[in-house]
Amino acid sequence: MVAIDIEHLSKKFGDFTALSDVSIDVQPKEFVTLLGPSGCGKTTLLKLISGFLEPTDGVIKIGGLDVTHVPPEKRDTALCFQSYALFPHLTVKENLEFGPRQKKVSSSERKARIDDVSEKLDLTAQLDKLPNQLSGGQQQRVSLGRALTMRPSVILFDEPLSNLDAKLRDQVRIEIRRIQKEYGLTAIYVTHDQAEALSMSDRIVVLNDGRVEQVDSPEQLYYAPKTRFVADFIGDANIFPGEVVGAISNGLWQVETGIGSFSVTALEAPKTKSVSLCWRPESAIIDTSGIKAKVVHRAFQGHFTDLIVETNETSYRVQTKRTDAQEGDIIQFLVSPDEVILLDKDT
Amino acid sequence: MTMEQLNKILLISLLLICAIWLIIPFTMAVLWSLVDPSEPWTADKVLPPVISLYRWVDMWENSSLKSALIASYTLAPSAAILSLLLAMPTSFALGRLKFPGRELAKMLCLLPLVVPAFITAIFFTSLLYQLGLSSWRPGAILFAHAVLFMPFAIRIMTVSFEQVRQDHIDAARNLGASHWARFKVAYLPALKPGIFATLLIVFIQSIEEFAIAFIVGSPDIVTIPTLLYAALGQDYVRPNAAVLSLILVVPNVILMLILERLLRSANPTLSSGKG
Amino acid sequence: MTLRRGLLIIGLLMPGLGLILALIGTVVYIAVSQSFGFYSLNGISEFSTEFWSKMVGRKIFKRSIQYSIYIGVLSAIFSVALAYPLAIWLRKPFAGSNLIGAILKAPLLVHGLVAAFLFVNVISYHGILNQFMQWLGIWSEPRRLQNDPNAYSVLILQTWKNMPFALLLLTGAVQSISDDVLDAARDLGAGKWDRFRRVIAPLTISSMQAAMLIIFIGAVADFSFQVIAGPTNKQSLSQLMVSFKGRGDWHSAAVVGVSLMMIALVGSAILAAVARIIMRGRIK
Numbered sequence: 027m028v029a030i031d032i033e034h035l036s037k038k039f040g041d042f043t044a045l046s047d048v049s050i051d052v053q054p055k056e057f058v059t060l061l062g063p064s065g066c067g068k069t070t071l072l073k074l075i076s077g078f079l080e081p082t083d084g085v086i087k088i089g090g091l092d093v094t095h096v097p098p099e100k101r102d103t104a105l106c107f108q109s110y111a112l113f114p115h116l117t118v119k120e121n122l123e124f125g126p127r128q129k130k131v132s133s134s135e136r137k138a139r140i141d142d143v144s145e146k147l148d149l150t151a152q153l154d155k156l157p158n159q160l161s162g163g164q165q166q167r168v169s170l171g172r173a174l175t176m177r178p179s180v181i182l183f184d185e186p187l188s189n190l191d192a193k194l195r196d197q198v199r200i201e202i203r204r205i206q207k208e209y210g211l212t213a214i215y216v217t218h219d220q221a222e223a224l225s226m227s228d229r230i231v232v233l234n235d236g237r238v239e240q241v242d243s244p245e246q247l248y249y250a251p252k253t254r255f256v257a258d259f260i261g262d263a264n265i266f267p268g269e270v271v272g273a274i275s276n277g278l279w280q281v282e283t284g285i286g287s288f289s290v291t292a293l294e295a296p297k298t299k300s301v302s303l304c305w306r307p308e309s310a311i312i313d314t315s316g317i318k319a320k321v322v323h324r325a326f327q328g329h330f331t332d333l334i335v336e337t338n339e340t341s342y343r344v345q346t347k348r349t350d351a352q353e354g355d356i357i358q359f360l361v362s363p364d365e366v367i368l369l370d371k372d373t
Numbered sequence: 374m375t376m377e378q379l380n381k382i383l384l385i386s387l388l389l390i391c392a393i394w395l396i397i398p399f400t401m402a403v404l405w406s407l408v409d410p411s412e413p414w415t416a417d418k419v420l421p422p423v424i425s426l427y428r429w430v431d432m433w434e435n436s437s438l439k440s441a442l443i444a445s446y447t448l449a450p451s452a453a454i455l456s457l458l459l460a461m462p463t464s465f466a467l468g469r470l471k472f473p474g475r476e477l478a479k480m481l482c483l484l485p486l487v488v489p490a491f492i493t494a495i496f497f498t499s500l501l502y503q504l505g506l507s508s509w510r511p512g513a514i515l516f517a518h519a520v521l522f523m524p525f526a527i528r529i530m531t532v533s534f535e536q537v538r539q540d541h542i543d544a545a546r547n548l549g550a551s552h553w554a555r556f557k558v559a560y561l562p563a564l565k566p567g568i569f570a571t572l573l574i575v576f577i578q579s580i581e582e583f584a585i586a587f588i589v590g591s592p593d594i595v596t597i598p599t600l601l602y603a604a605l606g607q608d609y610v611r612p613n614a615a616v617l618s619l620i621l622v623v624p625n626v627i628l629m630l631i632l633e634r635l636l637r638s639a640n641p642t643l644s645s646g647k648g
Numbered sequence: 649m650t651l652r653r654g655l656l657i658i659g660l661l662m663p664g665l666g667l668i669l670a671l672i673g674t675v676v677y678i679a680v681s682q683s684f685g686f687y688s689l690n691g692i693s694e695f696s697t698e699f700w701s702k703m704v705g706r707k708i709f710k711r712s713i714q715y716s717i718y719i720g721v722l723s724a725i726f727s728v729a730l731a732y733p734l735a736i737w738l739r740k741p742f743a744g745s746n747l748i749g750a751i752l753k754a755p756l757l758v759h760g761l762v763a764a765f766l767f768v769n770v771i772s773y774h775g776i777l778n779q780f781m782q783w784l785g786i787w788s789e790p791r792r793l794q795n796d797p798n799a800y801s802v803l804i805l806q807t808w809k810n811m812p813f814a815l816l817l818l819t820g821a822v823q824s825i826s827d828d829v830l831d832a833a834r835d836l837g838a839g840k841w842d843r844f845r846r847v848i849a850p851l852t853i854s855s856m857q858a859a860m861l862i863i864f865i866g867a868v869a870d871f872s873f874q875v876i877a878g879p880t881n882k883q884s885l886s887q888l889m890v891s892f893k894g895r896g897d898w899h900s901a902a903v904v905g906v907s908l909m910m911i912a913l914v915g916s917a918i919l920a921a922v923a924r925i926i927m928r929g930r931i932k
Contacts, residue, residue: 078831098834105835111828115850124846128837176836383737384744391751394808398766405769463664472657482665484672489869489912491886492905495893496675499682499902502689520671527664581759583872588890601761605876611769618762629757 027090029054029212030075030180035084037070044070045236048084052180052214057206059215059223062233063259068216069184071233075214076182077101089179099128104173105182108189110165112157118144118168119153125176136175143171146205163194170202174209181206183215187222199226220260224248232256248306252370257304264342265304265369270296279368284338285317285361292368302369307332307345309365316360324353335359406615428612438617441600448511448596449579452518453572459519460526460571467527468534482527485520490584493521498589510594517585522575529574533567534560566635573632577625597621676909682902689898699899703907708883713907716885717915719799720868723806724860724919730807731814731859735822736848749819753812760809764876767805768794794877801877806867814859821855822848849927860923861916868912885911 030052037045045067052058060068073079075086077098086094093101104125113121119140126136144150147167157165166186173181183202187195203226206213217223223230224244232239232247232255240247240256251257254265268283279296281288283303290303308330319337326332326349333344333351344359351357407424433439466472467479485493497517501507541559550558583598590599601617604610681687685696703709734752738745755763771777771793781787794801825848833847849856871886878884883891885908892901 076835078834098831099837099839103835105832107828107832109826109828111826111832113829113833113847124833124838125836128842172832172836377742380742380744384748387748388751391748391754395751395754398770401769402766459663459667461664462660462662463666466657466660470657470660472653478661478665482668484668487865487912488672488675489865489886489908491869491871491889492679492909493672493675495889495901495905496679496682497671498893499678499687499689499898500674503678503687517671520667523664523668583759583761588893598759598761601765602872605761605765605768614765615769618765621759622757622762625759626757 027054028052028087029056029089030214031085031087031090032075033085033087035071035074035086036082037067037074037079038082043236045074045081048233048238050231050238050241052212054212055207055210057203057213057215057226057228059217059227059230060233061217061220061223061230061259062239064218065235066233067236068218068231068233070236072105072182072184072214072216075180076103076105102179103182104176104178104180105184106169106173106186108185110157110169110189112165112168112172114157117154117156118149118160121157121168122149122153122171122175125172129176139175139177143174146208147171147174147201162190163198166190166198167201170205174205174211177209179212181211181213183213185217187217187219195222202226224260232259234259250367251304254302254304254369257367257369262307262343262345263304264307265302266340266342268301268303270299270301281368284340285342288361288363288366290363290366290368296368303366304369305361305366307343309361310342310344310346310359311362312344312346312348312351312357312359314358316358318356318358321351321353321355321357324351333357402615402618404615405612406619408612428616437595437600438620441595441597442620444511444594445580445596445598448515448518449576450572451515452522452579453575455515455519456523456526456575457530457568457571460523460530464527464530464534468531469537479531483524485522486524490582491588493517494584494588497585501589510590514585514589514594517589518575518579518582521582521585522578525574525578526571529567529571530564533564537563569635570632573628573635577628577632581621581625679902679905679909682898683906685899687898689896699903703900703903708888709904709907712883712885712888712904713911715799715882716868716870716908717911719802719806719870719874719884720864720915721919722803723810723867724864726803726807727810727814727863728818728856728860730811731818732844732856734811734815735818736844738819739822752815755809756812756816758809760805760872761876763805763809764873767801767808768877771801795880797879797881799879799882802870802873802879805873805877806863806870810863810866814856814863817855817859818852821852825851853924853927856927857920857923860919864916864919865912868915869908 028051030050032048032050032052035045035048036043048067048071050058060071062068070079074081075088077093077096077100081094084094085092088102098105113124116124122140122143123136126139131139140153144153147170149164149167149171152160152164152168157168160168166189169186186202187198190198199222202215205211215223215226224247227244229241229243230247231241234255240252242250247256247260251260251263257263257265266283266285268281268288271280271282271287273295274280274289277291278289279292281290281301281303288303317337319335319342321333322336322341323334324331330345330347331349331351333346335342335344335357406428407426408428463482467475467482494517497513498507501509501513506513537560542555545555545559580596581598582596583602586594586596587599587602590596595603597617597620601614601621604614604617678687683699685699686693738749758766773792773794777793778787830843830847833843838846869886870884871890874884874887885904889901889904889908892898892904
């Protein structure tokens, strides 16, 4: 059975459409990230799943039960807030047992859960402290622990790492993933940081302007983006136009572009003759058989060098391990055809 | 039922309740004040049969209303000014100088609000008798009002003084300004809203003050509240009481609205509730 | 701190704080002294506990104490109990919330005596309430509602006058609770009542205590509402005090006055502590 089933979900605020026609399936124990720029609707979607907003249209099912109109206090979800939202007047222990007490869990079971969570999250020494006596990282862990003691079907994260400094963020990222696997929880994670999304998720839902652009594993999203937006948002991409010349064989098409002729794979026939293609900067190989381009900008990054090159009045971004190209030089580069991706939509 | 629907229902029911608890009593008061004595308003009629300003004119001419109005409306501004002047040095000290016990001093300034009004009134009167000043009534009431309402003056002016900018003062000094000139250019602009607020609040409190005016003032000095009290006691003539009530409330409402406007524009933190 | 500065500070504090301390201090001093027989205005001044012992034995004194405490406690409780749901309802702005807020705070602008008059007017024997009830057919003849022996009129007036003040204090406190904290409580399974009991109440305790304290002190010392709308067979402590003074018995008035002050202080401390215990579940 699917853990979360979202069908044709829409949310309008007056005239403004925050989400339109979103349909997603989340499998049990899966870690799914909602990724997108601010205003894309990811927080709205999270609020709909947790119950703080009611959809204008569509159905949400959790564990097979229709919860579309069920208020948050009755849903089997637990939310980790961006601001942690710890109860300032309760100790860490009392914060942790708030949820189970509401569920009328027996006090022995409560104690067992708190002991387990505080050990796993290294909070045992903090149990009698008040939130204002804790560091940011500790507060974050209490927020996580509070959701865990609920033993929810679904655990939700609303950009939990944005208030932490960079080093802590990496640590906590690993911790969250570890805990999610250990407890076998279904998790929905909201972030605008694509590096976070790529490193933590089983699958990522990329949202833009209230619509789902693509739902796939991180590798698929990176190597096979379907739309211009996804290609651009995840990692760097060189997106450029091309003309479809004709079909080579089943699923293989010949496309003419400003940097050469490519045979690209596409499952469906391109709808128009003018299409968009993309390749990742690291796919470029500097080779004498490539096309000529002038280096207009060079940035040494340590383990690679970022170059912006121009040819045929178009700029492309190239990443190379070679360090000998300088600004103003003419270099030659080529891109292997199987690293050129045909994009679905031209947005 | 959604939150919005619930809100609407609560809103409508609350408006209904407010109609009952505000509009009806006041309408009754207005109507009663307009009753003409030629035809009394008996229970069987919904509205008074004859309406006139008779009561208003009568009260003005024949009762102590005139002297009460004069008393109240001279006492209040005087008390306001006196309170402000007495409060200034203390507020300056509390607002701009650091010294041990400052927080305690701030709290002690609130003492008059903690002692019940009638206790202050009665034993202040006793004090007057002890000192043989019992003939000095108006002055006594003025003094009592000024001190009784000083907590408001001190609190507001302390906040105002805290907001005077040191760099303005320094600039003025640097340019060779005398003490008075310094005060005018650096202090006064920041203090102005506080000064107005203080004068207004003490004025309003003094107009409404009952306990001291009653105990210390009777029977010689009549203010509007004490006149109203008398009108509600032995000589209970309903229309007269209605007239006095309206005279007491309407200017008060207008003044309070002005005060609210003033405070909101000057400094949101000064808006403290009237207790 | 130098002597000169010290003198300057004291000098500045004299006209303001100094006068306040002088006035209140003297008033309290005289009240206490007169209760023990000093500063007699019509007789010999000498120390005596006679006034105290006589007063404590008087039934009217005991009844006044009970009555005033009854009024004080109930006024505080009703005002706060009514103000809490309203403050929570008005926490987030919605269409009309400003208007409602202003209307609810209107009684702050109305003088106590005027309020008493308006109320008495409405419930009077031929007043509009009686007429309305008869028109609806609920009552067959007018009822005498004024000066009822249970002091409902006084309690209604006290609540009417004081609820806006409690609302003012509680609104600020309730609005300072972050949305996220309340959402978190909801997410963890707390319904409306649980959210109030376990999150809102503990976090707004100090404002609630301040409100209860101030309302209690004011209501315990009430004079105006009592004389105009209160029961005729009971007297509030202020009323009793004024009547003793009126008769020239300053010493007895002083006894009542000092008792009133003590009750106000002790009573409010007890009320605050009890409220805290109930709301928080423990003393912290």
